[in-house]
Amino acid sequence: MSTEQRPYRKVAYYPGCALEGTGHAYNRSTKEVGKALGLKLDEVKNWNCCGAMEVKNIDPKIQTYLSSRVMSIAANEMGHDVVMAPCNGCYHNLKKADYDLKHDDESRQVVDRISSKAGHSTYEAGQVETIHALDWIKEGIGEKELRSRVKNSLKGLKVANYYGCMYTRPRHIFPEKDQGPGSESTSQPHFMDDLLAVAGAENVDFPLKTACCGGAHTLSDSDTSTLLVLNILRAAEAAGADVIATECPTCHSGLEMHQVRAEKKFGYKLEVKILYFTQLLGMALGLSPKTVGVHENVSDSMPMLKQKGIA
Amino acid sequence: MPIHEEHLIRPENLKTQEDLVIDGIDVSGHWSTFIESRVVTDYNEALEEEIAALPGGEYIHRCWQCGSCTNSCTVNEVNPDFNPRYWIYLIRMGMESELLRDKEIIWQCVSCNKCTYACPRDVVPEGVMKATAHWLELKGHTPKSPSMVFDEVFTEQVIQTGKIEEGRIIRSFFKRTGQELMQDWLVEMVKRLVAKLPVTLLWKMGLANVLRPRTSGWAGARDAIQDYVDEKNAEHRKALRLDELVELAKQEAKPGQQMAAE
Structure with a gap:
């Protein structure tokens, strides 16, 4: 397949709230990687919050409406059939909204009712396909083409790829996963491993790829969150990783915050660094650490990146 | 029978006697641990329906007690008392008082969805946990959990403006839960961030506090x-x-009526 014929060359882009705040570095590095690879992003106009992990606890159908409004704008006002969301929370919620609208009458009624009162066209299940930044790069550029564009190999860098909860669970909202060779797996996800391997990194055998970081209770039950993050950081270190690669702003800031909290409160100091996979990929494509926002992370990776000859 | 899995039984339900002889046979020691029999009379027969009426609890009736939820649970690993399978059982049996013994921890579900992934009956145990936590608060058995306060602060902001701004949420959450904003680990994190960030970005983040994203x-x-x-x-x-x-x-609080009844 020639590069031009590949899917996802131009997609609607839904950054979400976190990428305008604590996940700023993820937003920046995603856009820069897209630019470097010639993949175009068209930001969803006047988007709203997808509901994150909180609104569903008040009422899941409000969350379905919030996510459906984003997809409605992409489809009905901008004419897109693919929405790319780099945040696992946004990605999950858009997928779930589409699933619920396909399978549940009551969800459809609530979304129709709120949409018509709010004065915009309602979203019909299946109008758009929601993809993650991982799908976007893996399918939009392909591993072969990506390999030829690597200018600054990540050789010698040991990476633990951390996918978190929302990217794979629950299985039924991701019908395209677990479809055999080439598709993503919900129990052993590997798209991030694949991309970073192409960029030259050495992926360590990391057993906690889809463990929970406690992100939902990062502030309301901080001790549990710190414990869960400690498990992840220790497992990564035990596997020999220099860095944990992330693909979700909530996981990323959870790992960073609770790494500091574990040190301050419980005296556990862990050296493993935390970077977004787009930051690692961007540097492999020859972008500077500053361009991909390494300085915006709490976790200071610069000495390690310099030592490895990457920065 | 000796009880090897003592941790499965609540301490107050275990009876240990040092010297016990029944019909001339010494049954003390290892064999003298008994579960006390009890009679449950305070069933709430509407309990399952009440939970099912709240968002997330809709599919509780499908459960066949396989235990996959508890087996896969993230929080159970940290705290063995966190037992979704058991709570679903209690709710379906209507054993409200037994359920209330765990009222302080049910809200701690982290929504990782491992249970929902593992459940062979599509009960959506994660939803049942949220519905149960919600039920406890609505019925006045527990005050609002920190998690519920966070969800409310968050949802109010989304309904008001369409978007959230993290700094504002954190401040409102700490204020409503009466916590100090200057927690040492948060201060340390901000210090590490500020040390590396350019002034322009900080200014932008600061500006977000003045101009609310909407x-x-x-x-x-x-x-x-x-x-x-x-x-x-x-x-x-x-x-x-x-x-x-x-x-x-x-009615009960009205003294006049009590007198009339007498």
Whole structure:
């Protein structure tokens, strides 16, 4: 397949709230990687919050409406059939909204009712396909083409790829996963491993790829969150990783915050660094650490990146 | 039978006797640990229906007690008392007082969805945990959990403006839960961030506190969502017979009526 014929060359882009705040570095590095690879992003106009992990606890159908409004704008006002969301929370919620609208009458009624009162066209299940930044790069550029564009190999860098909860669970909202060779797996996800391997990194055998970081209770039950993050950081270190690669702003800031909290409160100091996979990929494509926002992370990776000859 | 899995039984339900002889046979020592028999009379037969009427609890009736939820649970690993399978059992049996013994921890579900992934009956145990935590608060068994306060602060902001701004949420959350904002680990994290960030970005982040991010033309959606929320709240109150309970409490509190009854 020639590069031009590949899917996802131009997609609607839904950054979400976190990428305008604590996940700023993820937003920046995603856009820069897209630019470097010639993949175009068209930001969803006047988007709203997808509901994150909180609104569903008040009422899941409000969350379905919030996510459906984003997809409605992409489809009905901008004419897109693919929405790319780099945040696992946004990605999950858009997928779930589409699933619920396909399978549940009551969800459809609530979304129709709120949409018509709010004065915009309602979203019909299946109008758009929601993809993650991982799908976007893996399918939009392909591993072969990506390999030829690597200018600054990540050789010698040991990476633990951390996918978190929302990217794979629950299985039924991701019908395209677990479809055999080439598709993503919900129990052993590997798209991030694949991309970073192409960029030259050495992926360590990391057993906690889809463990929970406690992100939902990062502030309301901080001790549990710190414990869960400690498990992840220790497992990564035990596997020999220099860095944990992330693909979700909530996981990323959870790992960073609770790494500091574990040190301050419980005296556990862990050296493993935390970077977004787009930051690692961007540097492999020859972008500077500053361009991909390494300085915006709490976790200071610069000495390690310099030592490895990457920065 | 000796009980090897003592941790499965609550300490107050275990009876240990140092010297016990029954019919001339010494049954003390390892064999003298007994579960005390008890009679349960305070069933709440409506408990399952009440939970099922709240968002997330809809599919509780499908459970066949396989235990996959507890087996896969993230929080159970940290705290063995966190046992979704058991709570679902208690709710379906109507054993309200037994359920209430764990009322302080049910809200701690982290929504990782491992249970929902593992469940062979599509019970959505994660939803049942949220519905149960919600039920405990609505019935007045527990005060609002920190998690519920966070969800409310978050949802209010989304309904108002269409978007959230993390700094504002954190401040409102700490204020409503009466916590100090200057927690040492948060201060340390901000210090590490600030040390490396350029002034322009900090200024931008600071500006976000003055100019609240919002979705333009959101008023229509805001009102429509609020209408829906109000309607749902009324439905939940009705399903849990909260107004009847309030009325009953008022009646009991009236001294005049007590005298009339005498």
